[in-house]
Amino acid sequence: MENQSSVSEFFLRGISGFPEQQQLLYGLFLCMYLVTLTGNVLIILAIGSDPHLHTPMYFFLANLSFADMGLISSTVTKMLFNVQTQCHTISYTGCLTQMYLFMMFGDLDSFFLAVMAYDRYVAICHPLHYSTIMNARICVLMLILCWILTNVVALTHTLLMARLSFCVVGEIAHFFCDVTSVMKLSCSDTHVNELVLSGFGGTVLMVPFVSIVISYVHIVFAVLRIQSSGGSSKAFSTCSSHLCVVCVFYGTLFSVYLFPSSVETTEKDVAAAAMYTVVTPMLNPFIYSLRNKDIKGALKRLLSHRRILSS
Numbered sequence: 001m002e003n004q005s006s007v008s009e010f011f012l013r014g015i016s017g018f019p020e021q022q023q024l025l026y027g028l029f030l031c032m033y034l035v036t037l038t039g040n041v042l043i044i045l046a047i048g049s050d051p052h053l054h055t056p057m058y059f060f061l062a063n064l065s066f067a068d069m070g071l072i073s074s075t076v077t078k079m080l081f082n083v084q085t086q087c088h089t090i091s092y093t094g095c096l097t098q099m100y101l102f103m104m105f106g107d108l109d110s111f112f113l114a115v116m117a118y119d120r121y122v123a124i125c126h127p128l129h130y131s132t133i134m135n136a137r138i139c140v141l142m143l144i145l146c147w148i149l150t151n152v153v154a155l156t157h158t159l160l161m162a163r164l165s166f167c168v169v170g171e172i173a174h175f176f177c178d179v180t181s182v183m184k185l186s187c188s189d190t191h192v193n194e195l196v197l198s199g200f201g202g203t204v205l206m207v208p209f210v211s212i213v214i215s216y217v218h219i220v221f222a223v224l225r226i227q228s229s230g231g232s233s234k235a236f237s238t239c240s241s242h243l244c245v246v247c248v249f250y251g252t253l254f255s256v257y258l259f260p261s262s263v264e265t266t267e268k269d270v271a272a273a274a275m276y277t278v279v280t281p282m283l284n285p286f287i288y289s290l291r292n293k294d295i296k297g298a299l300k301r302l303l304s305h306r307r308i309l310s311s
Helices: 019-049 056-085 092-125 127-133 136-162 179-183 191-224 229-257 267-291 293-310
Strands: 009-012 089-091
Touching (some): 009 056, 019 293, 056 089, 056 092, 056 267, 092 127, 092 136, 092 179, 092 191, 092 267, 136 191, 179 191, 191 229, 267 293
Antiparallel strands (some): 009 089
């Protein structure tokens, strides 16, 4: 689609409208960003270095960690750069690129969580057929499908945004190029964009969520049929980390996109978006490392091995 924009850049308001708060939040967000990168890199290295974790569940967990790093990097790095340089502009091309990456990695998180829920469903409800259903070929195909679907959705929104005209340089009332915030600045008819956003956005959000709910309903009934308390507790323990991540991810996501505080972007909306794009990717490694014995063991072996090499 031909780019009809007559502006070359936008202004990003940032995480706060007050300069003194911007500086304070800069340090906080920088620390959270570094913690997120460190935690998710350690998860990926632990899974890659431990043969016991070369299973479908941890294969998708490693991809989830990669998506988390992409999600926070697509939004926070530009905000940190703007605060550091006191230049709160983003180019038109950079805004569309950021929008595309944010939607792609955010949707990937949702799809990977759904695939991981299906993996737990197969492992608990059909244990004898697990290796057949979740074989390497199927896992790779599911991974490719997740990437294709999320890229198609993100590219569709980005191309539709590129066809809009922006007659004046406006301020995006956010710390990144959120689709709805940028759409408000357009002087073109945005009805098509809004319809596609509602249709695609609702589908991409609800289909994985409903799949997760259905998977866990079957898991609960299967666990309740287990006679021994030890067997049921072991089954629940394999799902606890994933269930915690699902609650944190969709809890913040629903607060942003299903229950907005107003038509205009407010401080509450920005704070909720920060929870989804910054806090959730940071919490995921901690949830899995604290509630998963296999990950804790792999991390200990990884860190001890690196200490031996360094000494």
